[in-house]
Amino acid sequence: MKGDLLDPKGLFREAYRIDGITAGECRSIFLDWALGVPLGEDTEERVQKLLTQYADQPEDHPMTQTLVAALRKTEPARRRGGRAGRLAR
Numbered sequence: 001m002k003g004d005l006l007d008p009k010g011l012f013r014e015a016y017r018i019d020g021i022t023a024g025e026c027r028s029i030f031l032d033w034a035l036g037v038p039l040g041e042d043t044e045e046r047v048q049k050l051l052t053q054y055a056d057q058p059e060d061h062p063m064t065q066t067l068v069a070a071l072r073k074t075e076p077a078r079r080r081g082g083r084a085g086r087l088a089r
Helices: 012-019 023-035 043-053 063-071 082-087
Strands: none
Touching: 012 023, 012 063, 023 063, 043 063
């Protein structure tokens, strides 16, 4: 059986079934899924829905932790290096 609208390939369902799956493997699965999200779709909203869908899974499962990490806000990247970076010192 394939997945559903949120998880068309069933990647998350299978990740939760794999015994001993690592955080790195979960990040790789997430990246594969994220690259398949159609342009214009709200990825953050989809991640929230996935967390709701798999709310019965343990909070310490690497896939749950990966999904939670995907929702964390990060600061915008700052320019580093180049001529301006060398002269600023």
